[in-house]
Amino acid sequence: MYKPIEVTEDIFYVGVNDRTKHLFESLWPLPQGVSYNSYIVRDEKTTLIDTVDICYSDLFMRKIRSVLGDNPIDYLVVNHMEPDHSGSIEFLVSRYPNIQIVGNKRTLEMLKGFYGIVDNVVEVKDLDEMSLGKRTLQFYMTPMVHWPETMMTYVRETRTLFSADAFGTFGTLDGGVLDRQLCPERYRDEMIRYYSNIVGKFGSPVQTALKKLANVGIDAICSTHGPVWTIPENITGVIALYDRLSRYDAEEGLVIAYGSMYGHTEELAEIIAGEAAENGVKSIVMHNVSKSYESDILRDAFKYKGLIIGSPTYNNKLYPAVDSLVSALQNRGLKNRFFGYFGGFTWADATARQFEAFAGAMEFETVAEPVIMKQAMLADVVEKARNLGRTMAQKLTSGTEVVQQV
Template sequence: MYKTSQIKEGIYYVGVNDRTKHLFENLWPLPKGISYNSYLIDDDKVALIDTVDVCYSEVYFRKIRSALGDKPIDYLVVNHMEPDHSGSIEWLVNQYPHITIIGNSRTMDMLKGFYGITENILSIKDADEVKLGKNTLRFYLTPMIHWPETMMTYVPELKILFSGDAFGTYGSLDGGVVDSQLNSDGYFDEMIRYYSNIVGKYGSPVQAALGKLSGIDIEVVCSTHGPVWTEKGNIEKVIALYDKLSKYEADKGLVIAYGSMYGNTEQLAEIIAASAAENGIKNVVMHHVSKSHQSDILRDIFKYRGLIIGSPTYNNQLYPGIESLISALRNRNIKDRLFGYFGGFSWADASLRHLKEFAEEMRFDIVCDPVSMKHSLHADVVESAWNLGQIMAEKLQRQD
């Protein structure tokens, strides 16, 4: 039997860790694993908040039984229907056939579509409440964070927010569950990577959700991934981080993302980086798109306001890794970046034209003329590259 972690009186953590999966959504690397968090509220009526990936349903059931024994579960609250959180619903219904599933109208459509479930369901609207006994469940609809059915559940008596994927992070929970039991420092960078990869497109819906939460007293944040946030400073930090990221605000720093086949374009990137550093920018991050994973590049672009992209012309288009990156940035509606660009070619210069079109489409602030290199690094090209780094640094310094 498991010794179940208690978060507050009557509130138990019954989630699981996944340290075997290599790619989240078969896209995003998980070097430190990931947790699938689920919570039990043991009151006059018992409520389970979200489930876990079906691969872990057996471990999950043992954890629930350790907390409840033979006591039935009255309600399952589905804050999010993505399979890493809803995957054990069908199994759960088989174990607890009288359980009532709570969600909104979009949840109900997905319950039917994914699992064929149409009975024992309770459809709620924004700010509806369900009384458990001493505690109340209050529901806040937060659509498009990052699916249309997403919502959050708040227990006002205990000031606990079950936030779904919001405020979540990559990384398994190693030993502890709540932030006070863990060294939580490493989770914040992974939270930015998680946000930029998964939620980044939906800045406006995140702002709407934060508006709903602004009048709520929150002492505990229970996300579906990562630590349970209980320390006041950490709760303020994660909410402020979501506020900042969803406004596309960023710190003073520069990301240089480039593709290079034979090293010439890379040397341009080195010159630009050296110039930016010499002119006062300490946070300079360089990514060769053939080596760095896109999830790390996106994280850093969300962190820093300066962005310079370089690409050789490849089949009269952009280098494939750069093409993929700018597609990802378009998809996430990234805004308010200081932008520069550079490119190389041997006989047909197409990369600069494509990068210019991208920058104009995104309404970036283009800091100066691009750097164009034919064949190799000549003295005028080196001078132009140094100039680009210097002007970018000067513009970034002004944001202070």
């Protein structure tokens, strides 16, 4: 029924697409769906790399049989135990009772914890090798990218890297699976959103993994989500993107995220954005936190160098959705940003001290005097808002120190 999809000689894609789920991890919107990728290495010893969400186990099995027919699977390599990739293990074992499950010590602990499986397991360590016949698997431990058991598997003879969740993206594979069959640029922002939402907290482990793989020749990257990367410039590009994101480096541009109950704080956001644009910032993204998904705001905060957040005082705290955003940014350890903040209050201000504490806890450079509005927009507030936009623009476009204009 299914035509086998060959990644490279005797390596096949047997993943599935999920166009039904609304929220990944019950948190992150999936407007373009998501794929769960699995692969077969066909050799003297046939090996399956990762499984798929249990909801798709029947379809998964049909795809496996389109490659193998009634032949057995000798090994299942588990690069990552998160249930969207390990969910079909029990089902698979019921169909292939002699299959041996390959993973590291932490993998096997989780295999027992999640599924009660302790038999027919093979433990591997960093840089261990396993011969399949003509091909050899080598295992690279990459803990905390983004779970503690995560590893990558490399086929030396075909220079193919099975990278677990690293280099993955949101978005289904709509017909094409290999990057040469589709428009890769469609996935760039979804890769940034995936990284910022899921992996973003773990910049240091990602850097460690990239250094470990720096001298490994790669002709194909087979992630557990999104396209298979085979074109050399695309492979270079996705590795460079992960390198930049995990160093918390960013493009020139500005994110303005704000909460506003009656429109006054939003007016400040508009003034700040207008002044930044007048002074040369072309990439400006504005997010009303009551409408934008936090997922998209995090993506843009990882993407752009400038960040300005605004909030009214609400029950002597930040506006709830702003408070949630601030917490999410702290949780991910975002750093190396030019930062500004603004807010409003009617009788007691809480925004200034809470934003100041946030900026102090992060590795941000606060670029201008904060803009705090009491009740309504007066001339001095307008000028401070313009100064914030102007000063941020000068920082973003020149990188030099500027004198604040108050």
